[in-house]
Amino acid sequence: MKYLYSCLILFLSLFANAQNIENKDTIKLNSISPGNNQFDDLKPLKEIIGDAQIVLLGEPTHGEGNVFEAKTRLVKFLNQEMDFNVLAFESSLYDFHKIYETISEGDSKVDCLKRCIYPIWTKANEFQGMLKYLVKQNTKLEVTGFDCQFMSEYSQEMLLGDLFILSEKLNFKLNEKELQFLNETLNYLSESFDVPDTYNLKHLIRLINRFKLKLNRLDTHKIINKHPVHLWQQVFFNIKEVATDYHQNHPSRKSREEFKASDSNTRDALMAxxxxxxxxxxxxxxxICWGANTHFANQLKALNNKELSSFVPMGRILKKELGDKNVFIIGSTCASGEYASISEKSKTVPNPPKESIERRLISDSITNAIITLNKEDSLVCSALDYRPLKGKWGKVFDALLFIKETKRCNLYQGDFNYEEELEDLNQVVAKTSQSRTSSYKSIRQSDIYRTILGKIIMQKNDEPIPYVNIGLKNDAIGTISNMKGDFKLNITNKNLQDTVCFSCIGYKIQYHPIKEFLNASKSEIKMEAQNYDLNEVTISVERLTAKKILRKTIRAIDKNYSQKAYTQDVLFRIESEQKKSSSKYILEYINRTFDSNGYKPRWLFMTSVKEDRQRLATRIANLDSTGRFQHKFRPIKLKYIGFPAYQDLINYRKNCFLNPMKWFRYDFQLSDTLKYNGQTVFRIDFKCKYPSHRSTLQIRASKYYGYMFINMADNAIVKIETYTINDKSKIHNAVKYKAYESENIWFERDVVLYRKQGHNYFIDYAYHYDNWQTKSSSERFGFKATLLKSKSFKIPKTSTTVNDDFWSTYMQHHRYRNKYQHQNIKEFSKN
Structure with a gap:
């Protein structure tokens, strides 16, 4: 009887809690769509949130797509209805301070946001509404980050350069070893999230203290290297604390089972x-803060879980520092469906227990809602990684966003759509149109009589034409076509007798009366190409910069250059002099090269190169003083032939100008667009401001510069040419380099050409010339490459004798008879 009485009391208590959740503290949501701008259902939040300065919006696992959408709608409500004016992401602190600096250099805001906000969000289709809103709001909703990690693009590409420049402005110069150490440290922090056991943490602390000593002497609000002193102090604090955590605790080495909640204490303390x-x-x-439930939680000791009781999340720290009423936490939970981030396999949300919050809401036929929580109610909830936990959840979150059925995140595969942002489009058109002197005006929604929809294509092949100017002949109303050639043009009833003008450089202007479009749901406009006696002009909605193009090129390397093992036959030709007789000769040999890595980045030149060679044939011919053959080629057997000095700079990009971590050492300039081998290419010139072997692949470089051609169609590098002037003072045995002494300059020239074979590019031709001892030149002619499944390669122990017919096949290379002229030394030395 006593047992039945206890059960009855428990049932009544649970029923009372359920009634309390349903009737008093439940805000039913009419919609979670980010496009829904009617906020009547959310207005009760005004009283609940009150005067809080901070609202934390959590999510269970970073893998719930419609939670992103629901949070986007909440952000819009808080921004528009409650005057919240900052959105802070669980993303790198330093990166968000680079946004406006790079926007002023020509980068678009959406590109900058994608470099700052972690890709678990920016690459998700369900987050695109948030991105669009941030671009549209511009200064009305500021963005920042609070994470201590250095994972985002600006940290990876620009932080080392900023610290180098900062050291110079603080009047102390980092030496080469210190730069390399900082480089390695930032690589550890941004790529491996760990440091090796041999890492010299004391050296890092000494180095940071040198910066701090200089910074502490300045006013904290003084701007130095484009940012205030207090920001640099905070950045150094993060570097030191994160490196210390990785060195002492190695959180990334632990498996999912070994990792405990308390292992995040350092990170959460730093984020707070x-x-x-x-x-x-x-x-x-x-x-408004955007991040994970686990980071935004308050008192986890309120839950009956021993592991969580030792974890101090950032939400708890913020509540203690700012006061309970100043920080309002909204966690998220889901009752069913699938969840997964863009790079993961889908997982199913476990069925919530019968006594859980989620099950009670389902039984009350609630689909989407926000539930305010009582601090003293004992409840079961699965908001932390879908583990059902019992405790006083009102002490963990102030409120709970409930979504009955979640949907996994999907990869966003389109271009950012500006189509609906008419004011933004008008500004773009005003800047890019070369046929109009005034910007298009926008129409009030109430004045729109009709919206004309259409698509613009090429007459020759029906390919879409992007960025066509579309405007009325007698009014300042207009738009432009998007990347797919689609457009929509709003008109008023006063424009019905007007004419629409379609204009784009490279195509004949067309005029169509508006009446032609009124009876069609979507019109198709075919534009005819027109040739101009002008150099090629490239039109783009956003200003192109050399670094912007290079970023796209680096991202496309995995697609353009094989990441699998491959083999390729290569004909080498070396023109040189014999040391004793000074007679000239040409040496040729054919190797079957094998690369087990493919085009994967290597840290240092000639280290960790997984390449083997099988010698197929070798021959030699003597030359007279004019460079003509004295005799025909004759076959020879050589045990060893020196490695020709060509450099595959794409493969070695970790140690040259294709490594963004080294960009602070270079100047880049987009100098031209031109035709090359039937392709339209960008020409990007570069010059190394601070040459060293770590940034140029040249051991003794005092000057290093060159240019590259990048195919506009697929962002592939098709040609690289580099010039190196070497430092005389670094030559250990100057007598050995007589040519250098007599001509007072020692230089090298390298040219590498890449050609597409199937889906990938491989070396087609490489040329090297230097004026060391013998003024030798070498050429490499690449033939058909074959991708391999196996990563093993056995060099045959015996070689076969070949005849002239064997050589004739390899002499058919389309560049075999081409000769590059040797560089004029005097002209070379001027650069």
């Missing part, structure tokens, strides 16, 4: 510190 740093310097800002 970064947000408090932002608040200190922006005391009047109202902030």
């Amino acid at each position: 510190n970064n947000l408090l740093y932002f608040i200190k310097h922006n005391p009047n800002k109202k902030i």
